[in-house]
Amino acid sequence: MTEQNTEEKILVINPGSTSTKIAFFIGEDKRWIENIAHPADELAVFPRVVDQLDYRLEALRRELQKKGLRVEELTAIAARGGLLKPIPGGVYAVDRAMLEELREERYGRHASNLGALLAYELGSPHNVPSYIVDPICVDELEPVARISGLPQIQRRSVFHALNQKRQARRAAAELGKKYEEVNLIVAHLGGGITVGAHRRGRVVDVSNGVDGEGPLTPERSGSLPAAEVVQLAFSDRYTREELLRLINGRGGFVAYLGTNNAREVEERAAAGDTEADLLFAALCYQVAREIGACAAVLSGQVDAVVLTGGLAYSRRAVEEIRKRVEFIAPVLVYPGEDEMAALAEGVLRVLRGEEAPRSYQEEGVGRGEKDKSSGD
Numbered sequence: 570m571t572e573q574n575t576e577e578k579i580l581v582i583n584p585g586s587t588s589t590k591i592a593f594f595i596g597e598d599k600r601w602i603e604n605i606a607h608p609a610d611e612l613a614v615f616p617r618v619v620d621q622l623d624y625r626l627e628a629l630r631r632e633l634q635k636k637g638l639r640v641e642e643l644t645a646i647a648a649r650g651g652l653l654k655p656i657p658g659g660v661y662a663v664d665r666a667m668l669e670e671l672r673e674e675r676y677g678r679h680a681s682n683l684g685a686l687l688a689y690e691l692g693s694p695h696n697v698p699s700y701i702v703d704p705i706c707v708d709e710l711e712p713v714a715r716i717s718g719l720p721q722i723q724r725r726s727v728f729h730a731l732n733q734k735r736q737a738r739r740a741a742a743e744l745g746k747k748y749e750e751v752n753l754i755v756a757h758l759g760g761g762i763t764v765g766a767h768r769r770g771r772v773v774d775v776s777n778g779v780d781g782e783g784p785l786t787p788e789r790s791g792s793l794p795a796a797e798v799v800q801l802a803f804s805d806r807y808t809r810e811e812l813l814r815l816i817n818g819r820g821g822f823v824a825y826l827g828t829n830n831a832r833e834v835e836e837r838a839a840a841g842d843t844e845a846d847l848l849f850a851a852l853c854y855q856v857a858r859e860i861g862a863c864a865a866v867l868s869g870q871v872d873a874v875v876l877t878g879g880l881a882y883s884r885r886a887v888e889e890i891r892k893r894v895e896f897i898a899p900v901l902v903y904p905g906e907d908e909m910a911a912l913a914e915g916v917l918r919v920l921r922g923e924e925a926p927r928s929y930q931e932e933g934v935g936r937g938e939k940d941k942s943s944g945d
Contacts, residue, residue, distance in 0.1 A: 577920050578642060580691075581909045582629070583649040584683040587612065589625050592909040593638060597917065602909060605632055618678045619671065622686050629687060641695040645920060647912040650704020651682030655726065658707045658734050658772065659927045660915045663689050663699040666930035681705065700926065702915030703730040709771040714866075726772070727779045728763035729878070735911040736877040736903045737767050743901060744872055751872040754863040754897070756856055756890070758880035759906070760829060762786040764856065766863040774866045776859055781816045784855030785848075788829040790820030791855060822848060831880055853886055857893035864897045871898040878906055 576595070583590040587609060592602040605628050607621075615621045633640065648663070651671055661667070663685045671682045681704070688699035707730035715724050733755045734748075740755075741748040749770035756764045762784050765775035776783030785791035793816070802812055815824065823829050825848050826837075838846035864871055874894050880886050881904040891900045918924040 577644045577917060579645050579647055579913050579916055580633075580638070580640075580643050581647045581912045582684055582687050582691075583908055583912065584625065584680045584687065586680045589629060589683075589687070590909065591629065591632065592913070593636070594910075594913040597910075597914070599910065599913070601636065603632055603636075605629065617674065618680055618682060619674055619686070622683060622690070625683060626687055626690050629691065640691055640697060643692065643695075643697045645916050646688040646692045646697055646699045647916040648684035648688035648699060648701050649681045649731075649908065649912065650701035650706070651684055652677040652679050653704060653706045653929070655706055655708030656704070656929065656932050657709050657927070658703045658730060660919045660924060661701050661704075661927045661929045661932075663701065664928065664930050667701075676706070700916050700919065702912050703734045705730060707734075707772065709773060710775070711773045714774040724782075725777050725780060726775055727777045728765055728772070728775045729757040729759070729761070729778075729906075730772070731908055731911050732877060732906040733757055733763070733765050733767070733772065733775075735906075735914065736875050739903060740873050740875045740901050746872075752867045752870050753873055753875055754860050754867070754871055755875040755877065756860060757906070758856065758876060758878035758886065760786060760788050760879075762789070762791075762852075762856060762878075762880075764859040764863055766866040768867060774863065779817060783859050785821040785852055787822045787831045787834075787852075788818055788820060790816045790824070821852075831883065831886075835883060835885060849885070850889065852880075853889035854893070857890050860890070860894045860897070864894075869897075873898050874900045875903065876900065877903045879904070881905070 579594045581592040581594065587607050589605045591605065593600045612621060653667065653670060653676055667685055668689060670676065671686055674682065685699065685701050692699050705727065708726040710726050717724050737753050737755050738748045740753055741751045744751060752769065753767040754764065755767055761778040763776050763778045764783060765772045778789060781790055781793060783791050822834055826834060826845060828834065834845045834849050838849050860874055874897060876887055876890060881902055887902055894900065919926045
């Protein structure tokens with residue numbers, strides 16, 4: 570057996586709304602991980618998220634100094650991708666076009682926008698390359714999947730791309746194949762739930778958890794009857810912002826049961842709470858229904874169904890979903906998610922020549938132009 574090269578030294582940067590998580594890897598080995606907290610009163614002085622760059626950069630440098638890690642010793646830096654133009658999945662070298670759009674917040678404000686900016690500012694003075702991996706803007710939908718039913722509305726691709734792609738590669742390896750050789754259905758089960766149809770390395774259709782598609786979740790409503798939503802919108806009971814919050818943040822378990830803690834709901838159900846029992850069963854039922862829809866997208870040619878995310882730790886959730894969908898394909902379960910490892914693994918594939926890095930500047934708008942085929 571050939572010994573793997575474990576000399577690649579990778580720093581991973583994953584900015585959140587009130588913290589910046591960093592980790593250091595040598596090869597696949599995670600040597601340490603730290604969460605740099607940013608107090609709310611210190612962040613409040615910055616008008617825009619991007620204005621926090623120098624502040625977070627200084628905090629990052631202080632932490633690296635405490636750890637005794639010199640940037641010039643790194644092979645590469647992996648960063649969480651932010652809100653960018655729709656692009657196919659993959660590993661992207663941080664370039665001027667990407668940095669410009671993130672600084673302008675051209676596609677929206679989000680803490681993840683700081684990832685590539687921090688990586689570049691930290692690494693470029695030492696000629697250390699920076700990359701992002703499968704950002705949240707990954708869009709590989711086929712043209713037919715974009716049709717909503719109204720020309721004023723086009724379906725969007727917004728999903729847990731980083732974890733879905735990582736677990737899809739893991740499933741393919743377990744099947745003895747490459748990701749580009751298999752058809753998979755991947756269900757990310759967390760506070761948000763997205764279910765994607767992966768055809769030979771591309772997510773050709775996926776439920777958009779942010780816009781209110783797919784199953785109900787611990788804190789999101791999932792798909793709703795459109796006419797009823799219109800009635801609610803014009804009922805004068807809610808403002809626009811309140812109604813959007815009901816769909817994303819105050820829906821699902823929160824709306825019915827007052828909690829977004831799925832474990833608590835499962836425990837209440839086990840203790841005899843009939844409403845909690847029904848809601849937990851409904852979540853599993855709706856996930857299975859979405860998996861069935863993805864099976865149709867893939868014309869029934871499915872190598873495996875993959876369950877991942879925090880809810881995949883629940884034995885009840887896994888078994889209730891499995892019993893409804895195992896007729897489609899074998900069910901593989903990979904509980905939880907590890908964004909830091911997923912980012913490091915993506916960059917390792919590039920460093921080891923297993924995957925070619927993509928150019929953001931040269932990439933098309935990723936709206937399915939590159940793959941018009943609908944066959945299997």
